[in-house]
Amino acid sequence: MTTVPLLARTREELSSALSEARSQGRTVAFVPTMGALHEGHASLVRIARERATDGVVVVSVFVNPLQFGEGEDLDRYPRTLPEDLELCAREGVDVVFAPGVEDVYPGGEPEVTVAPGELATVLEGRTRPGHFAGVLTVVAKLFGLVRPDVAVFGQKDYQQLALIRRMALDLNMAVEIVGAETCREDDGLAMSSRNRYLDEEQRREAASLNLTLRAAQEGATYGVDVALDAARAIQRGTNGVDLDYLEITDPDLKPLPDPVPEGTEGRILIAAWLGQTRLIDNLPIVFGTPPEARTPAPPDREADPQNPTTPDRDGDS
Known part of the structure; x- marks a missing residue:
């Protein structure tokens, strides 16, 4: 009722x-x-x-x-x-x-x-x-x-x-x-009033924003540089997405310490244009052991962005 x-x-x-x-x-x-x-x-x-x-x-x-x-x-x-x-x-x-x-x-x-x-x-x-x-x-x-x-x-x-x-x-x-927490569509795109501006092709491309953030979360196991490289690899495989920024900060949006200690929490944030529509998103991120102190070497993140190893969506509700 x-x-x-x-x-x-x-x-x-x-x-x-x-x-x-x-x-x-x-x-x-x-x-x-x-x-x-x-x-x-x-x-x-x-x-x-x-x-x-x-x-x-x-x-x-x-x-x-x-x-x-x-x-x-x-x-x-x-x-x-x-x-x-x-x-x-x-x-x-x-x-x-x-x-x-x-x-x-x-x-x-x-x-x-x-x-x-x-x-x-x-x-x-x-x-x-x-x-x-x-x-x-x-x-x-x-x-x-x-x-x-x-x-x-x-x-x-x-x-x-x-x-x-x-x-x-x-x-x-x-x-x-x-x-x-952010509510998401089935493909991980953050729900937004501006999503209704997207045409069919732009809507498909918009899903790459969440994939980008997820790739960074996974890469953060090996440090900041690998996290950013993993995220950028996804973006390089997109068409029609004009990246405004892709940055990792601490939870208060301030610069991370250098070096970043294992277990440090941060935030990865993205903004991009799809045609005339500007979308933003972000996810929490936790850093693991720096790559130079870890064996074996981190996996190659230059994988096909249409078939990433990251999960399809997060647990936001």
């Missing part, structure tokens, strides 16, 4: 929808989204419900213009509110907050924004300057409007998650930030 969520379009409607829960001290769990919801978002909602069993789950649907740069896909970003409401109803969401731009930015583009710091200058920030200032500003505003106890974000946008956690810590925001 589904429950139709209350749809709040304005700040006042949102405040009214949450007033009873706040007065009773019930937990408010929040999932911020830009809409075009899919099963990945549904998994975030389920985590939010687990954290607020007797509380209120709020999902926001807002395409934030502040985080789109010149020439990016703000105008064509999918807006599917009726379908989004159906998914929210199926997942038992209590309140959907779908404001207009004037409700989030009542004075126009804000003069005061959140400065994301040095972490916003690498990876996505290097390619999309100003993006994370827009992300953190809208998340801070949504936190102020919803006043959640807990907020759930996906790990697909790993740099975004790291920055939101840092913002909550540095600005003493009384909200717990939960990072949820």
Whole structure:
């Protein structure tokens, strides 16, 4: 049985929808989204419900213009509110907050924004300057409007998650930030609202992103260089994939130590263009014994990228 969520379009409607829960001290769990919801978002909602069993789950649907740069896909970003409401109803969401731009930015583009710091200058920030200032500003505003106890974000946008956690810590925001594992299609492609832009050939090629990350995970047994070589071997076998970056960092997106001790954890991150569509993904990685200290020598990773030895998909749910 589904429950139709209350749809709040304005700040006042949102405040009214949450007033009873706040007065009773019930937990408010929040999932911020830009809409075009899919099963990945549904998994975030389920985590939010687990954290607020007797509380209120709020999902926001807002395409934030502040985080789109010149020439990016703000105008064509999918807006599917009726379908989004159906998914929210199926997942038992209590309140959907779908404001207009004037409700989030009542004075126009804000003069005061959140400065994301040095972490916003690498990876996505290097390619999309100003993006994370827009992300953190809208998340801070949504936190102020919803006043959640807990907020759930996906790990697909790993740099975004790291920055939101840092913002909550540095600005003493009384909200717990939960990072949820990436939901994937059967071929390993990370679920994304932008996947719908891909044509049939691009969709087939997009599966190489996950294969690339998996190859690096396997190669990490032999160290950083082998992990990157294994990943690049997969990318060399693709057509129509324009690599933006492929990098390995520590879990906080900082450089790895040199040398990398055995058992060190890291993150491998990828971004690539397929036609006019830009996709990102990442996976955790653990490093083994450096190759010079290991026998026998590491296997040849120049294998056919269409027949890799890595698993087909990960265990993300």
